[in-house]
Amino acid sequence: MNEKVMGIGVVCELTGLSERQIRYYEERQLISPNRTQGRTRKYSFEDVEKIKEIQQKMMEGFNTFEIRQLAAKNRLKFKYSLI
Amino acid sequence: MNEKVMGIGVVCELTGLSERQIRYYEERQLISPNRTQGRTRKYSFEDVEKIKEIQQKMMEGFNTFEIRQLAAKNRLKFKYSLI
DNA sequence: CGTGTAAGGAATTCTGACACG
DNA sequence: CGTGTAAGGAATTCTGACACG
Numbered sequence: 001m002n003e004k005v006m007g008i009g010v011v012c013e014l015t016g017l018s019e020r021q022i023r024y025y026e027e028r029q030l031i032s033p034n035r036t037q038g039r040t041r042k043y044s045f046e047d048v049e050k051i052k053e054i055q056q057k058m059m060e061g062f063n064t065f066e067i068r069q070l071a072a073k074n075r076l077k078f079k080y081s082l083i
Numbered sequence: 084m085n086e087k088v089m090g091i092g093v094v095c096e097l098t099g100l101s102e103r104q105i106r107y108y109e110e111r112q113l114i115s116p117n118r119t120q121g122r123t124r125k126y127s128f129e130d131v132e133k134i135k136e137i138q139q140k141m142m143e144g145f146n147t148f149e150i151r152q153l154a155a156k157n158r159l160k161f162k163y164s165l166i
Numbered sequence: 167c168g169t170g171t172a173a174g175g176a177a178t179t180c181t182g183a184c185a186c187g
Numbered sequence: 188c189g190t191g192t193a194a195g196g197a198a199t200t201c202t203g204a205c206a207c208g
Contacts, residue, residue, distance in 0.1 A: 001128070005089040005097075007199090009178065010125070014088075019179080020190055028189095036092070038198045040179055045084075063188070090178090092199065102200080103169055111168095121177045123200055146167070 001045040004034035011043050015051050022051065028064040030054050030071065084128035087117035094126050098134050105134060111147040113137050113154065 008019050015022070025031050026041075031050050033041040057067045091102050098105070108114050109124075114133050116124040140150045 001084060005093045007090060007178070008180095009119070010088045018190075020192090023180090024189065036198080038179090039181085040198065042093070058189090065188095090199070091201095101169075103171090106201090107168065119177080121200090122202090123177065141168090148167095 004042040004044045004047070006043050006048075008041055008043070011048055011051065014048050015055065017051065017055065025051065025054055025064065028068065030064060030068055087125040087127045087130075089126050089131075091124055091126070094131055094134065097131050098138065100134065100138065108134065108137055108147065111151065113147060113151060 008022055011017075011022055012019055022031075023041075026033060031043075031047050031054075033043045033047060035041060054064075054067055057070070058064075062070070091105055094100075094105055095102055105114075106124075109116060114126075114130050114137075116126045116130060118124060137147075137150055140153070141147075145153070
């Protein structure tokens with residue numbers, strides 16, 4: 001489910017993280033929610049899964065930059081595997 | 084997906100209906116969203132599908148009471164089919 | 167019956183900043 | 188670097204009511 005439908009409050013509940021943390025991960029370009037005409041962020045279940053992975057990596061000691069790198073590599077690996 | 088995660092604004096976009104219509108269908112007990120600690124309603128994708136069906140039935144000329152009856156019958160039929 | 171709307175309030179979310187470390 | 192927090196504002200949603208038909 002990659003439809004951007006939930007507000008940050010629901011994401012907090014689903015992940016157990018604070019709004020601050022979730023917005024920070026966006027600032028660090030680890031996730032990219034949509035915005036309504038106003039300014040409110042909308043997340044997908046896929047975003048929630050990403051956040052949970054970020055959460056996991058953070059606990060393993062990675063910093064946001066490294067997690068960003070890991071994500072990029074995985075996308076690349078996945079890309080080539082499609083050839 | 085029966086997780087109650089989206090606000091009424093998103094449901095309006097996904098169904099093309101107004102907030103008024105969606106709240107009215109709830110009043111008529113055709114759908115039952117959750118509520119946050121505050122009072123804001125939260126809907127699931129399943130609710131959205133239900134709303135689309137309601138929408139369809141309304142266009143076919145059924146009134147909310149009849150639609151409620153139809154839904155009840157279908158649940159009953161489904162229940163027995165499980166025996 | 168089903169839906170639109172203006173009204174006033176309450177809950178939700180937003181940004182930028184200061185703080186700690 | 189990653190996160191908490193108080194501050195003020197803006198967007199979102201809520202209820203009850205009046206209206207039309």
